[in-house]
Amino acid sequence: MKGNFKTEIFKKIDTPFYYYDSELLRQTLRTISQEAGKHPEFCVHYAIKANANPKVLAFISQAGLGADCVSGGEIQAALDAGFPNDKIVYAGVGKSDWEINLGIDNDISCFNVESIPELEVINELAAAKGKVANVAFRINPNVGAHTHANITTGLAENKFGIAMRDMEKVIEIAADMKNVKFHGLHFHIGSQILDMGDFEALCNRINELQKQLEMHHISVETINVGGGLGIDYHHPNRVPVPDFKAYFDTYARHLKLRPGQTLHFELGRAVVGQCGTLVTKVLYVKEGAAKKFAIVDAGMTDLIRPALYQAYHKIENISCDGPKQTYDVVGPICESSDVFAKAIDLDECHRGDLIAIRSAGAYGEIMASQYNCRKLPVGYTTEDLAKIK
Ligand code: LLP
Numbered sequence: 001m002k003g004n005f006k007t008e009i010f011k012k013i014d015t016p017f018y019y020y021d022s023e024l025l026r027q028t029l030r031t032i033s034q035e036a037g038k039h040p041e042f043c044v045h046y047a048i049k050a051n052a053n054p055k056v057l058a059f060i061s062q063a064g065l066g067a068d069c070v071s072g073g074e075i076q077a078a079l080d081a082g083f084p085n086d087k088i089v090y091a092g093v094g095k096s097d098w099e100i101n102l103g104i105d106n107d108i109s110c111f112n113v114e115s116i117p118e119l120e121v122i123n124e125l126a127a128a129k130g131k132v133a134n135v136a137f138r139i140n141p142n143v144g145a146h147t148h149a150n151i152t153t154g155l156a157e158n159k160f161g162i163a164m165r166d167m168e169k170v171i172e173i174a175a176d177m178k179n180v181k182f183h184g185l186h187f188h189i190g191s192q193i194l195d196m197g198d199f200e201a202l203c204n205r206i207n208e209l210q211k212q213l214e215m216h217h218i219s220v221e222t223i224n225v226g227g228g229l230g231i232d233y234h235h236p237n238r239v240p241v242p243d244f245k246a247y248f249d250t251y252a253r254h255l256k257l258r259p260g261q262t263l264h265f266e267l268g269r270a271v272v273g274q275c276g277t278l279v280t281k282v283l284y285v286k287e288g289a290a291k292k293f294a295i296v297d298a299g300m301t302d303l304i305r306p307a308l309y310q311a312y313h314k315i316e317n318i319s320c321d322g323p324k325q326t327y328d329v330v331g332p333i334c335e336s337s338d339v340f341a342k343a344i345d346l347d348e349c350h351r352g353d354l355i356a357i358r359s360a361g362a363y364g365e366i367m368a369s370q371y372n373c374r375k376l377p378v379g380y381t382t383e384d385l386a387k388i389k
Contacts, residue, residue, distance in 0.1 A: 050268030072302020188226025299331025
């Protein structure tokens with residue numbers, strides 16, 4: 001089954017471009033509010049890194065989510081989009097001074113700290129401003145996730161976080177500092193996770209760590225479990241909204257929160273992934289020696305996921321219903337990895353046909369580059385399209 005697109009309007013727009021289905025985004029946000037709202041101690045942040053298109057951010061901030069940022073630029077984007085400062089958290093292994101200062105100046109709710117040297121710098125910079133910065137420690141829980149090796153982050157070998165064995169030590173160091181306040185623990189085990197057992201394993205690990213902290217009479221106000229909930233790249237029509245119920249219920253059932261504790265989430269892909277489509281045009285159909293190529297005008301500069309992670313995105317010819325042909329769908333970039341899919345069946349392609357590359361709302365537009373001096377793709381929402389005559 002193909003997606004239901006307004007191809008007549010698409011034809012009027014220069015390709016390639018991103019199309020964001022506003023209704024699907026709203027529906028996704030409503031589901032998140034409903035499911036997380038069943039648990040008053042849950043607080044959902046949106047991971048800006050997945051998509052920082054200002055129009056997309058406006059929908060999300062209006063839905064009441066907080067923001068999870070990994071750079072000064074993202075903090076600024078979150079503030080500009082109206083996310084309240086006290087719902088902004090800031091993570092990242094390499095925060096530079098200006099970025100930390102931006103967070104301190106705006107009194108963001110928490111710095112997710114990844115090393116002792118970073119903690120020292122935050123303490124110094126906060127002292128210089130006569131302020132106290134809230135900090136949480138990102139603990140590497142050594143929990144693997146069943147996902148692509150490039151996007152698993154919670155293993156001991158990854159660069160992220162502080163080792164579990166150093167947890168009490170860093171908390172004690174923070175307690176002796178005047179300009180940071182220890183707030184909580186932060187975790188993130190990876191991305192595109194569909195097996196709830198992985199999140200359950202994280203809950204079990206956090207339960208153990210909490211017990212360990214209680215033996216040292218250390219209490220924690222907030223637990224942040226990061227993001228990672230995946231989407232169904234193979235069935236964007238059948239499963240347009242991820243299973244947020246199963247996700248939040250897993251945490252409600254398995255994580256033993258202490259009275260007064262709040263539980264924070266940082267979801268990126270699951271919020272925006274399915275609402276975005278990269279729309280591109282067939283430039284040429286080329287008969288190679290052994291195969292047929294559909295050469296399209298989008299490239300890895302517009303959507304790098306297939307080239308970088310061998311990621312699957314469903315591809316459809318939305319201009320034609322014809323007999324199926326087998327194609328490699330490739331872009332115009334001078335790199336042999338500039339391939340969206342190999343040997344896939346599409347309705348017969350002709351020059352000028354529009355091609356939809358689905359489930360591209362997360363880590364699509366935001367990871368675009370200008371390699372080969374290309375233009376950055378533009379993103380349009382349903383409301384933008386309604387204005388096109
Ligand atoms: N929190 C932290 C600390 C993270 O590192 C990430 C993602 C998230 C939250 C949001 O994760 P999500 O809910 O989106 O899975 N570019 C890759 C994904 C990289 C994810 C990096 N960290 C891709 O296109 O698959």
